[in-house]
Amino acid sequence: MAQQMGRQSLQFENPPWIISSGCIAGTKEGEGPIGHEIDLIGEDDNFGCDIWEEAESTLQKEALTLALGKAGLRADELRYLFAGDLLGQSMATSFGLQPFEIPLFGLYGACSTAGEALALAAMTVAAGYADVVGAVTSSHFASAEKQFRFPLEYANQRPLCTTWTVTGAGAFLLGRESGKKQNYSDNRKRTDAGSPMIKRAEQKIADDTEQKVCGVRITGITTGKIVDYGVRDSMNMGAAMAPAAADCIQAHLKDFSRSPSWYDKIITGDLGAVGREILLDLLAQKKIDIGSFHTDCGLEIFDNEVQGTGSGGSGCGCAAVTMCAHFLPMLRRGELKRILFVPTGALLSKISFNEGENIPGIAHAVVLEAAEN
Structure with missing residues (x-):
């Protein structure tokens, strides 16, 4: 193979x-x-x-x-x-x-x-x-x-x-x-x-x-590219990262010749409500509709209206905790069979931000599948 x-x-x-x-x-x-x-x-x-x-x-x-x-x-x-x-x-x-x-x-x-x-x-x-x-x-x-x-x-x-x-x-x-x-x-x-x-x-x-009723295997990955749409607002990480998520998801589907429906869930990491809307719009422009399959870890880990978290969650721990606590057990219990996990990152530092640089984004996709132990 x-x-x-x-x-x-x-x-x-x-x-x-x-x-x-x-x-x-x-x-x-x-x-x-x-x-x-x-x-x-x-x-x-x-x-x-x-x-x-x-x-x-x-x-x-x-x-x-x-x-x-x-x-x-x-x-x-x-x-x-x-x-x-x-x-x-x-x-x-x-x-x-x-x-x-x-x-x-x-x-x-x-x-x-x-x-x-x-x-x-x-x-x-x-x-x-x-x-x-x-x-x-x-x-x-x-x-x-x-x-x-x-x-x-x-x-x-x-x-x-x-x-x-x-x-x-x-x-x-x-x-x-x-x-x-x-x-x-x-x-x-x-x-x-x-x-x-x-x-x-x-x-x-x-x-x-x-x-536990199933094991979980990582059957494939798609390595993302740095994508820069010129966003400079450090208070709007979703806007900075959504283009990279769209680029990675599109590349993944093309490389594997798959449609979004091949997955039970396509799960981004840290876009929040604002970033999710931008992601769906960007993919729609490419004739890719993931709306019914998509969720975001930043929307799963917090209740924005009750907890006052703005657009949702982010940070390295957002995708890691949500996958570990919520989605991985669903795979192990057989409630989900295949998911595409796409954590997203904003590649800024306090130096680059203070110097007025853009905030490039990156995303990496990991395919997780439930399997017999």
């Missing part, structure tokens, strides 16, 4: 399995529509730390610990980690994952990092370069606001087009085999980075393990 598809895509001859996943989020996310599905909700958004950046590092550590616990694996059984975040020099990743002592590929794809990490992890396993690898991403509302917008103490008014950076992290373990169905509490002792917060997640994780 040819693995290179079209210009931008791969179809794996030996698709890797998602062995397990783990996610942790903040209090606002816990109050949202999928809050009850998230593995672990912090008692506050400090997560026992003194500074926001340290709190985000804790998110990554806890998410990976949860994923290892569910799989009954030790940290030294992972050959590689693919991980990243939104902070300068990916400091949340560096400080959060260093204790695991796993060889690391540090990534930056802005809010698309969950897709980038899963794609590279899948390529590594499918090619036979590793038996088990991890993909981890995170974001934190306060650390992101501090870096990209205004200090929280400034209390500026947020326009309705603004998305709310998710405080959360998601970790995924990919392997050549599907993994064993095991009770989390029986395997907790095998993880290398224990945490006092883990106990509160044990019963939910054990329940999730009991409910």
Whole structure:
């Protein structure tokens, strides 16, 4: 079977399995529509730390610990980690994952990092370069606001087009085999980075393990291109990222010769309400209609009207937490068969923004399919 598809895509001859996943989020996310599905909700958004950046590092550590616990694996059984975040020099990743002592590929794809990490992890396993690898991403509302917008103490008014950076992290373990169905509490002792917060997640994780009926495989990917429509408003991330999402989805459908109806869901990562409308309009101009199949993680994780999150959610943790907590279990339960997961990112820095540069976007597509274990 040819693995290179079209210009931008791969179809794996030996698709890797998602062995397990783990996610942790903040209090606002816990109050949202999928809050009850998230593995672990912090008692506050400090997560026992003194500074926001340290709190985000804790998110990554806890998410990976949860994923290892569910799989009954030790940290030294992972050959590689693919991980990243939104902070300068990916400091949340560096400080959060260093204790695991796993060889690391540090990534930056802005809010698309969950897709980038899963794609590279899948390529590594499918090619036979590793038996088990991890993909981890995170974001934190306060650390992101501090870096990209205004200090929280400034209390500026947020326009309705603004998305709310998710405080959360998601970790995924990919392997050549599907993994064993095991009770989390029986395997907790095998993880290398224990945490006092883990106990509160044990019963939910054990329940999730009991409910599994299908495995999930990553059968293909489409690597996105940088797309720049000249957007300069850092308060409107949806507008900056939607063109890249449209470009990636169009390329994916062309490379695989598929129609949108081949998927049960096409799930973008971080567009929110404004970005979703732009995405649908851009694809409609190309005679592609995904309206009845599309949803966005930024719209799933928050109730905008009740929680006052403007256009919805964004941040590396948005797509990662929503996939881990909400859509991946739906695949495992057989409620969904095939989904196209398209996390989206806005490639700006505080330097480029202050210098008046445009905000280019990027998106990466990952095909997830339910399969017999």
